[in-house]
Amino acid sequence: MDKIEIFNSLIAQIKEIVKGQNDSKGKLLKICELLKNKVPYYNWVGFYIADNEKKELTLGPYVGEPTEHTKIPFGRGICGQAAERRETFVVQDVSKETNYLSCSMNVKSEIVVPVFKEGIVVAEIDIDSHQISPFTNEDKEFLEQVAEIIKNLF
Ligand code: SME
Secondary structure, three states, rough: OHHHHHHHHHHHHHHHHHHOOOOHHHHHHHHHHHHHOOOOOOOOEEEEEEEEEOOOEEEEEEOOOOOOOEEEEEOHHHHHHHHHHOOEEEOOOHHOOOOOOOOOOOOOEEEEEEEOOOOEEEEEEEEEEEOOOOOHHHHHHHHHHHHHHHHHHH
């Protein structure tokens, strides 16, 4: 299967998870597990929930190494910058990004995709990879589609 076929199959599976019986947290965790298990270079997959009054992100369901960054102010790190800019932020080599919050020495790159609800950033999908430059426009388009499918879980 090429990347597009994997992503198309994942979209169908994510739609099924969203329709399922679990509560929202359970569904989000299943989606994290699915993405991490099916895409070899997705090594940490999680959600941050946005509080637009406090301008702060709080760690939600995730799979991968535990992180100390459970609260992130808007503007800080890759996650906080994506929340402030209100757009997908791809960093292909985290060693070159100065405004970066490190979770693990193994992480080489990161993509953060905002989840919008009525134009407001309600959450983010955050993915870390152990490879340099693994993310293409296909990943960005795929994850933006995922964000649209799951927005009502927030
Ligand atoms: N690296 C992120 C912090 C979150 S961890 O990747 C889980 C950042 O710079 O915002």
